Amino acid sequence: MSTHKNHPFHLVDVSPWPLLSALGAMTTMMGLIKWFHLFNSDLLLISFTITSLVMYQWWRDIVREGTFQGHHTMNVTLGLRWGMILFITSEMFFFISFFWGFFHSSLTPSIELGMIWPPKGIQTFNPIQIPLLNTLILLTSGLTVTWAHHSLIENNYKQALHSLILTVLLGMYFSILQGYEYLEAPFSISDATYGSCFFMATGFHGLHVIIGSTFLLICLIRHYNNHYSCTHHFGFEAAAWYWHFVDIIWLFLYISIYWWGS
Helix, strand or coil: CCCCCCCCCCCCCCCCCHHHHHHHHHHHHHHHHHHHHHHHCHHHHHHHHHHHHHHHHHHHHHHHHHCCCCCCHHHHHHHHHHHHHHHHHHHHHHHHHHHHHHHHHHHHHHHHHCCCCCCCCCCCCCCCCCHHHHHHHHHHHHHHHHHHHHHHHHCHHHHHHHHHHHHHHHHHHHHHHHHHHHHHHCCCCHHHHHHHHHHHHHHHHHHHHHHHHHHHHHHHHHHHHCCCCCCCCHHHHHCCCCCCCCHHHHHHHHHHHHHHHH
């Protein structure tokens, strides 16, 4: 059978990874339930292992298709761009629901909340301490990832490598500081509506920072292995778009929850 094709599109081969990733996601949910109710994390660790292995092998296949086999033509890349745009749009609406819940309670606090915001007994964070430092860290990481993008376009391998390393380190530093902030928090997720809104919004944002840092770390490894060129580097562009989205969401979180909400 001839492998020649007379169209610029990529018809993907049969792959086990979508089914196995769905299995990993289902196992993760069951592992979380078991951890919450029985304080047993065995199933959760197994699900993380399954998901990590699937991620590694699925991404490996995509790198082969796009970098070594030449399947990611201009038409395919255009489809990938639209896919990433729609994904970021869906993530934006995901966070809108958290902001909606926060402003619904904060602008018109109900009688159950004492008709005040923050509710009585909640000691809020000082917005000019760790939250401000984290804001500066993320804004700086936005500059370094833009620097990496321009260096890649200009075919400057060394500057792109250094700026990508800086971006990943700043993302990790942000996560460490947020973890420290959570350990020192004077309230918990079960402390009134404020605690629920705060930890859900900032916690999911922190998860997105970890995902974005992983995304950029993969791009760093690929760049180190010369997978990108000045005209063919959509994998990195997608990571940069995602990172700028994370930056913008954090600015809204800082202004509304940390500064105005306190």
